Amino acid sequence: MSTEEGDDFDVNATPGYKPSAPKTVDEYKNLDANDESLARWKASLGIGADAGPGDTSKPKLTILSLELTSPSLPAGQKISVDVTNPAQLAQLKSKPIQVKEGEEYSVHITFTVNHSIVTGARYQQVVKRGPLRVAKVDAMLGSYGVQPAPRQVAVVNDEFPKGMMARGEYNVKSRVQDLDGEIYAEWEWLFKIGKEW
Structure with a gap:
C-alpha cells in the first residue's frame, strides 16, 4: 500500500472511458427529443421544458x-x-x-x-x-x-x-x-x- 499523496484520491477508472464534450442544459433538453428512455433520464436530472441555464457565476x-x-x-x-x-x-x-x-x-x-x-x-x-x-x-x-x-x-x-x-x-x-x-x-x-x- 502506498501512502503518497498522489495516490490518496485515485478514482477507480473504467478502462476505455473517455469523457464526452460538455453540453449545456439547453443542448441536453433538445437532444433526441423523441427518445422516450432518454426523456425519462433527462426528467430524472430535472431537465424539462422549464429548465433554465442556472447561475453560471458559480x-x-x-x-x-x-x-x-x-x-x-x-x-x-x-x-x-x-x-x-x-x-x-x-x-x-x-x-x-x-x-x-x-x-x-x-x-x-x-x-x-x-x-x-x-x-x-x-x-x-x-x-x-x-x-x-x-x-x-x-x-x-x-x-x-x-x-x-x-x-x-x-x-x-x-x-x-x-x-x-x-x-x-x-x-x-x-x-x-x-x-x-x-x-x-x-x-x-x-x-x-x-x-x-
Whole structure:
C-alpha cells in the first residue's frame, strides 16, 4: 500500500472511458427529443421544458456542508461542518471533532447544482493515523441537473473503532469530484476518538 499523496484520491477508472464534450442544459433538453428512455433520464436530472441555464457565476456544484449523525448523540444533535466557511475549515485542521468509540454513525454531504449537468459526482475520504492510511471512502453522490434547492446524500454508514488502541486523533482528507475529474471541493479535518462525545 502506498501512502503518497498522489495516490490518496485515485478514482477507480473504467478502462476505455473517455469523457464526452460538455453540453449545456439547453443542448441536453433538445437532444433526441423523441427518445422516450432518454426523456425519462433527462426528467430524472430535472431537465424539462422549464429548465433554465442556472447561475453560471458559480461553479457547477457547490458543497455546502458535511454532517455527522449518530443514534447515540442526544436527540436532534448532529455535528455539522460548513464547507463554505474558510475559518471553520481552518479551525478543523487544529481542533478535532470529538467522537465516541464503538458508536454507529453516518456522514451526509449537502450540495447544490448551480448550472449545467453534473455527471457521476462522488465523495472521497482518506483517513490517516500518523503516516498510515487506515480507511478510504469512495461514495457516489450521483448525476444531477440544475436545482437551487440543496440536496443531501449519505456517503458513510459505519461504526467508529473502539478500544485503547483506536483512541486518538485521525487526519481526514475529503474531496468531491465528478466522473470527468473536475474537483468541486477539497478540505482537511481532524477527528478524535474518545470514550465520550
